[in-house]
Amino acid sequence: MKFGIVTFPGSNCDYDAYHAVIDQLGERAAYLWHKARDLEGVDVVILPGGFSYGDYLRAGAIARFSPIMHEVASHARRGGPVIGICNGFQILCEAHLLPGALMRNSGLKFVSKPVRLRVENTDTLFTHRYEPGQVLRMPIAHGEGRFVADRTTLDRMEQEGRVVFRYVDVHGEPTTEANPNGSLHAIAGIVSAEGNVLGMMPHPERAVEPLLGSVDGLGIFHSVLERVAA
Amino acid sequence: MSLFRVAIHIVPRRGLLDPQGKAVSDALHALGFSGVRDARIGRFIVLEMEATDAMDADAAVRQMCERLLANPVTEDFEIEGVHVIEGAHAT
Numbered sequence: 001m002k003f004g005i006v007t008f009p010g011s012n013c014d015y016d017a018y019h020a021v022i023d024q025l026g027e028r029a030a031y032l033w034h035k036a037r038d039l040e041g042v043d044v045v046i047l048p049g050g051f052s053y054g055d056y057l058r059a060g061a062i063a064r065f066s067p068i069m070h071e072v073a074s075h076a077r078r079g080g081p082v083i084g085i086c087n088g089f090q091i092l093c094e095a096h097l098l099p100g101a102l103m104r105n106s107g108l109k110f111v112s113k114p115v116r117l118r119v120e121n122t123d124t125l126f127t128h129r130y131e132p133g134q135v136l137r138m139p140i141a142h143g144e145g146r147f148v149a150d151r152t153t154l155d156r157m158e159q160e161g162r163v164v165f166r167y168v169d170v171h172g173e174p175t176t177e178a179n180p181n182g183s184l185h186a187i188a189g190i191v192s193a194e195g196n197v198l199g200m201m202p203h204p205e206r207a208v209e210p211l212l213g214s215v216d217g218l219g220i221f222h223s224v225l226e227r228v229a230a
Numbered sequence: 231m232s233l234f235r236v237a238i239h240i241v242p243r244r245g246l247l248d249p250q251g252k253a254v255s256d257a258l259h260a261l262g263f264s265g266v267r268d269a270r271i272g273r274f275i276v277l278e279m280e281a282t283d284a285m286d287a288d289a290a291v292r293q294m295c296e297r298l299l300a301n302p303v304t305e306d307f308e309i310e311g312v313h314v315i316e317g318a319h320a321t
């Protein structure tokens with residue numbers, strides 16, 4: 001299976017995603033330059049973390065106009081899997097491929113640390129290899145990760161099981177203290193209505209081998225691998 | 231066609247937490263400006279643009295705000311003024 005990793009000017013987690021795919025999954029990967037108009041036949045698109053276009057205007061606001069995003073949107077409309085991590089999540093929201101928006105962390109600080117996530121729905125393309133309610137450890141590194149959406153959107157997403165990851169404490173509870181950025185409903189990751197687009201602020205590609213302190217991110221890659229290869 | 235200068239204010243929507251605004255509001259209180267009830271910090275954009283008339287310019291800028299300059303989920307915008315810089319028509 002082939003993963004396409006989009007590189008925007010300012011992306012800085014594209015190498016991490018590449019490493020995860022090539023060295024940990026043993027699958028193929030291609031870097032896709034943001035000006036390209038061709039996905040080179042990839043099965044899964046990853047929008048990596050970073051600071052595309054210097055976060056000018058708003059994080060992700062300019063990146064969504066890159067030529068490659070037209071192709072990414074078409075891929076998503078065809079049901080192709082898309083994973084947006086950190087800045088990639090921000091871009092997906094700005095591109096309206098996911099609802100809501102990511103605002104400045106409530107504590108104002110850029111937060112770079114490992115967090116705990118609870119898997120809220122294991123019946124998705126990206127999470128079926130996890131156990132329901134499983135608590136994962138992954139790093140976050142962002143200044144604008146506070147997920148917000150209007151009440152109606154939030155309610156609908158909750159009802160539809162589209163909130164896939166929530167920030168939780170050591171007991172698996174979504175407490176205020178465990179929420180690193182003030183996200184509404186402690187939301188760390190969501191999927192699109194069709195279920196083929198995942199956006200998350202934590203970095204699964206940095207939790208793929210013991211050396212990194214956690215292998216909990218592998219489940220996302222293995223989940224999508226299994227479904228797409230099937 | 232005339233050349234217009236258009237000023238746009240974009241601020242975080244009321245009701246949504248604006249941590250930057252809150253920090254500044256707290257700092258103003260610390261300075262003794264206890265009357266400050268709320269502060270919201272956003273962006274101020276000044277465009278120079280060609281348009282047939284002020285209404286045309288206003289309509290175009292409204293679209294720009296809705297589609298790019300402001301995030302409809304989190305921000306409100308206000309077009310402050312559309313002023314002619316060059317051109318035959320005064321507004």
